[in-house]
Amino acid sequence: MNIVVDIKNVSKSFGSLNVLNNVSLSVEENENLVVFGQSGTGKSVLLKCMVRLLEPDAGEIYIEGNNVLHLNPKELNDVRKHLGFLFQGAALYDSMSVRENLEFPLIRHFNFTPKEREDKIKSVLEKVSLEEAIDKMPSELSGGMKKRIGLARSIISEPKLMLYDEPTTGLDPITSKEISSLILELQKSLNMTSVIVTHDLLCAEIIADRAIVLNEGIVQHEGTITELTTSSDHFLRNFFSHEILEDQNRRN
Amino acid sequence: MKNSNSSNIKISLMSKRLTEFFEMIAGLWQFQYQFFKQVFIPPYEVEQIRKHMDELGIKTLPIVSVTGFIIGLVITMQMHPVMVRFGAEAFLPGSVGISIVRELGPVITALIFAGRVSSGIGAELGSMRVTEQIDAMEVSGVNPFKYLVVTRIFACTFILPILTVYVIFIAFIGSYIAVVLVQNMSYIYYIDSVIGSVEFGDAIPGILKTFVFGFIVGIVGSYKGYTATNGTEGVGKAATTAVVVASLMILIFDMVLVKVTLWLWPTI
Numbered sequence: 001m002n003i004v005v006d007i008k009n010v011s012k013s014f015g016s017l018n019v020l021n022n023v024s025l026s027v028e029e030n031e032n033l034v035v036f037g038q039s040g041t042g043k044s045v046l047l048k049c050m051v052r053l054l055e056p057d058a059g060e061i062y063i064e065g066n067n068v069l070h071l072n073p074k075e076l077n078d079v080r081k082h083l084g085f086l087f088q089g090a091a092l093y094d095s096m097s098v099r100e101n102l103e104f105p106l107i108r109h110f111n112f113t114p115k116e117r118e119d120k121i122k123s124v125l126e127k128v129s130l131e132e133a134i135d136k137m138p139s140e141l142s143g144g145m146k147k148r149i150g151l152a153r154s155i156i157s158e159p160k161l162m163l164y165d166e167p168t169t170g171l172d173p174i175t176s177k178e179i180s181s182l183i184l185e186l187q188k189s190l191n192m193t194s195v196i197v198t199h200d201l202l203c204a205e206i207i208a209d210r211a212i213v214l215n216e217g218i219v220q221h222e223g224t225i226t227e228l229t230t231s232s233d234h235f236l237r238n239f240f241s242h243e244i245l246e247d248q249n250r251r252n
Numbered sequence: 253m254k255n256s257n258s259s260n261i262k263i264s265l266m267s268k269r270l271t272e273f274f275e276m277i278a279g280l281w282q283f284q285y286q287f288f289k290q291v292f293i294p295p296y297e298v299e300q301i302r303k304h305m306d307e308l309g310i311k312t313l314p315i316v317s318v319t320g321f322i323i324g325l326v327i328t329m330q331m332h333p334v335m336v337r338f339g340a341e342a343f344l345p346g347s348v349g350i351s352i353v354r355e356l357g358p359v360i361t362a363l364i365f366a367g368r369v370s371s372g373i374g375a376e377l378g379s380m381r382v383t384e385q386i387d388a389m390e391v392s393g394v395n396p397f398k399y400l401v402v403t404r405i406f407a408c409t410f411i412l413p414i415l416t417v418y419v420i421f422i423a424f425i426g427s428y429i430a431v432v433l434v435q436n437m438s439y440i441y442y443i444d445s446v447i448g449s450v451e452f453g454d455a456i457p458g459i460l461k462t463f464v465f466g467f468i469v470g471i472v473g474s475y476k477g478y479t480a481t482n483g484t485e486g487v488g489k490a491a492t493t494a495v496v497v498a499s500l501m502i503l504i505f506d507m508v509l510v511k512v513t514l515w516l517w518p519t520i
Binding site: 092157 | 391393
C-alpha cells in the first residue's frame with residue numbers, strides 16, 4: 001500500500017503551551033484515519049500543520065512524497081490543489097453564491113469551458129443531494145446544507161486526499177449520520193484517502209478504518225474503533241465512556 | 253501601597269498600549285511590503301479590482317455628495333462676512349475655490365471615505381478570517397492576500413482621486429448657491445472668478461495626495477481585518493480601529509505632504 005500522508009516527529013507550541021509533541025503517524029492510500037482527542041489536544045492544529053496553515057516548530061510532513069514544509073509557495077499551492085479540506089464551519093465564501101463557491105477553484109486551477117464547469121458543479125451538487133441550492137447564498141443555508149456544500153466544494157477538484165475538521169460538529173444526530181455516510185460514500189466512489197478529526201463516536205464508527213487518540217501532544221493510542229472502545233486502558237475507558245454517554249444522549 | 257499598585261497598573265497598561273502600537277506600525281510596514289511585492293505578479297485579478305472600485309464608489313457616492321455640497325455652501329457663507337470686512341467680496345469664489353481644491357476637498361473626502369470604507373473592509377476581511385474563509389481560500393491553492401487584499405488596496409488607491417474630483421465639483425455647486433444667496437453674482441462671473449484664481453498647480457498636489465490617502469484607507473482596513481483574532485469581538489475591534497487609525501494617518505500624512513509640496517514647489 002502507498003503511504004499518502006507521513007508525519008514524522010512534528011511538534012508545535014503556542015508560547016509556553018506545548019500542543020504537539022513529536023507526533024508521528026502515517027495514512028495509507030484509500031484509508032480513513034480518524035483522529036480522536038479531548039478539546040485542546042491539538043487535533044485541528046495537526047490538520048492545519050499538514051497543509052501549512054500553521055508552521056510546525058519541528059518535524060517533517062510528507063504528502064504524496066512531498067515534504068510540504070520544504071516547498072516554496074508555488075510548489076505548496078500545487079500540492080494544495082490536489083487535496084480537499086472541510087472546515088468545521090464549512091467556511092463557504094459569504095459574498096458568493098453556491099455556484100460561485102463551487103466554481104472558484106475550477107476557474108483558478110483548471111481550463112474547463114463554461115459548459116464543462118456547469119456540468120461539474122451540477123454533478124457534485126447531485127452527489128451531495130443539493131441541486132436546488134445552486135443559486136442560493138450561504139446565509140440562506142442550514143448548518144447541514146453548508147457542510148454538504150463545503151464538502152461539494154472540497155471534492156469538486158477530485159482530490160486524492162481529504163482532510164475533515166470536525167465534519168459533524170453542531171449538527172443534529174440525523175444530519176450528523178447523513179454527513180458521515182456521505183463522507184464514506186464519497187470516499188469509496190472517488191477513491192480518496194481521508195483524515196478526519198472528530199469527537200463524534202457515531203461518525204467515527206461509520207467512517208473509520210483506523211483511529212488514533214491524541215493526548216498531551218502525543219499519539220497515545222492507535223487501533224480500530226472496536227479495539228479502542230473496548231480497551232481496558234484507564235484513559236481510553238474514561239474518554240470513550242464520556243463519548244458513548246454523549247452519543248447515547250444524542251441518539252435518545 | 254494602594255497608590256503604588258494603581259500606578260503600576262497604569263504603567264503596565266501604558267506599556268501594553270505602546271507595544272500594541274509599535275506592533276501595528278511594524279505590521280503595517282510588513283503589509284505594505286507584501287502589497288508591493290505581490291501587486292506586479294500575475295494573476296492581476298482585474299475583475300475583482302473593477303468590482304471593488306464599483307462597490308466602493310457607489311457605497312461612498314451619496315455621503316460624499318452631501319458632504320461636498322454642504323462644505324462648499326458653508327465655507328462660502330462663513331467667508332462672506334470676512335471678505336466684506338476687507339472689501340474683497342469679488343475674491344470670494346477664488347478664495348473658496350483654492351481652499352476646496354487644495355485642502356478641504358481632498359482631506360474631507362478622504363476622511364469620509366476612511367469612515368465608510370476602512371471599517372467595511374476591516375469588518376468584511378475580519379469576518380472572513382474568523383470564519384476560516386481566508387484559510388479555505390489558502391488551502392484551495394489561491395493566494396488570499398492577492399485576491400482579497402491587493403485588489404482592495406488597489407481599488408481604494410484609484411477610486412479616491414476620482415471621488416475627490418467629483419466632490420470638488422459638487423462643492424463648487426454648493427459654493428455657487430451660497431454666493432447667489434449672499435450676493436448677486438452670475439454663474440459666468442463665478443466660473444470666471446474661480447478659473448482665474450485656481451491654477452493648475454493648486455489642483456495637482458491636492459489630487460495627487462488622495463492617491464496616498466486611498467492607499468492608507470485600503471491598507472489599514474485590510475491589515476486590521478486580515479489580522480483579526482478573537483471571533484466576533486475581534487471583527488468589531490478591527491472595524492472600529494481601522495477607522496480611527498486610517499483617519500489619524502490621513503491627517504498626519506496630509507501635514508507631511510503639504511510640507512513636502514511647499515518644499516518642492518515653493519511658488520505653489
